[in-house]
Amino acid sequence: MSPTLTNKKTSLINYAALAADLRARQERDGLEMKDVAAQSGVDKSKLSTLVNLKGGLSMDNLLMICDWLGKTIYEYRVEAPEWMVDRLVSGTGLGREAARELAERRARAAASQVAISQAVDRMTDEEKAAIVRGAEEALAGDARR
Numbered sequence: 001m002s003p004t005l006t007n008k009k010t011s012l013i014n015y016a017a018l019a020a021d022l023r024a025r026q027e028r029d030g031l032e033m034k035d036v037a038a039q040s041g042v043d044k045s046k047l048s049t050l051v052n053l054k055g056g057l058s059m060d061n062l063l064m065i066c067d068w069l070g071k072t073i074y075e076y077r078v079e080a081p082e083w084m085v086d087r088l089v090s091g092t093g094l095g096r097e098a099a100r101e102l103a104e105r106r107a108r109a110a111a112s113q114v115a116i117s118q119a120v121d122r123m124t125d126e127e128k129a130a131i132v133r134g135a136e137e138a139l140a141g142d143a144r145r
Contacts, residue, residue, distance in 0.1 A: 011056060014076045016053060074111035088103060
């Protein structure tokens, strides 16, 4: 089976890599599949489907497994498939290479947003307040010029 499973179109998720990471964590922690299900919140049958590469996961289950692994969904993203490039070409009038680059830039931007969000989530309220104060001071300085 290929590293990505197909639905109506080629998947944007590398389920083989996700399954490998799940198995590696399971083995590292000495867990049975029922333990992984209990810890991750994903039904054991869905996990079995994933690790046997028999199908994908719903977005909710995909996000819960990524959270359990301590990873983001973007770490399992495959490069922009041809159908996405085709859609951008027809919708924007861009050439194929420009459409491919646009798809990749959008994916990198989304991954950056996730990384920033995760970093902010780890910050204390005091650290967040200090950043807000710094931004307000910078804006006030710009307004005075």
